[in-house]
Amino acid sequence: MSWHSIGQWFINFPTNYLWLFEVFIVLFVTLIISLVVHFISSHLSSHLKKTNKIWDDALFQALHRPLQFLIWLIGITYAGDLVRAANQSFRIFYGIDSVRRIGIILFLLWFTIRFITIIANRLVHSDY
Numbered sequence: 383m384s385w386h387s388i389g390q391w392f393i394n395f396p397t398n399y400l401w402l403f404e405v406f407i408v409l410f411v412t413l414i415i416s417l418v419v420h421f422i423s424s425h426l427s428s429h430l431k432k433t434n435k436i437w438d439d440a441l442f443q444a445l446h447r448p449l450q451f452l453i454w455l456i457g458i459t460y461a462g463d464l465v466r467a468a469n470q471s472f473r474i475f476y477g478i479d480s481v482r483r484i485g486i487i488l489f490l491l492w493f494t495i496r497f498i499t500i501i502a503n504r505l506v507h508s509d510y
Contacts, residue, residue: 400468401464401465401467401468401469404464404468405461405464405465408457408460408461408464409457409458409461411457412453412454412456412457412458412461415453415457416450416453416454416457419449419450419453420446420450423442423445423446423449426442427439427442427443427446430442436501436504436505437501439504440497440500440501440504441497443496443500444493444496444497444499444500445493445497447492447496448489448492448493448496449489449493451485451488451489451492452485452486452489455481455482455485455486455489456482459478459479459481459482459485462475462478462481463475463478466478
């Protein structure tokens with residue numbers, strides 16, 4: 383390998399591998415969104431605990447973890463779409479749409495089961 387070919391590789395890197403930068407940006411934005419949602423959720427949850435209503439507390443408590451899962455699911459699968467569009471040889475990314483659909487169904491199930499469980503526990507225990 384000559385110095386000329388190494389130089390050409392570095393010159394062509396931004397055009398050939400721009401998708402790597404896009405994937406990094408998508409994952410970084412996903413991290414920022416996840417942190418902001420976590421902060422807002424924690425802040426709202428602390429304010430809602432001051433009320434005597436079980437429904438609003440249960441809703442935010444049940445939604446917190448599944449919502450974080452959904453944010454990361456959408457971010458990672460979108461990054462997978464970028465990889466698939468950039469390089470057709472990564473065949474593992476062809477099933478990314480199915481992973482997203484199954485993940486959304488799991489999100490809905492997880493949230494619903496958590497919400498019902500939290501409400502049932504609070505209704506059974508009268509100390510709330």
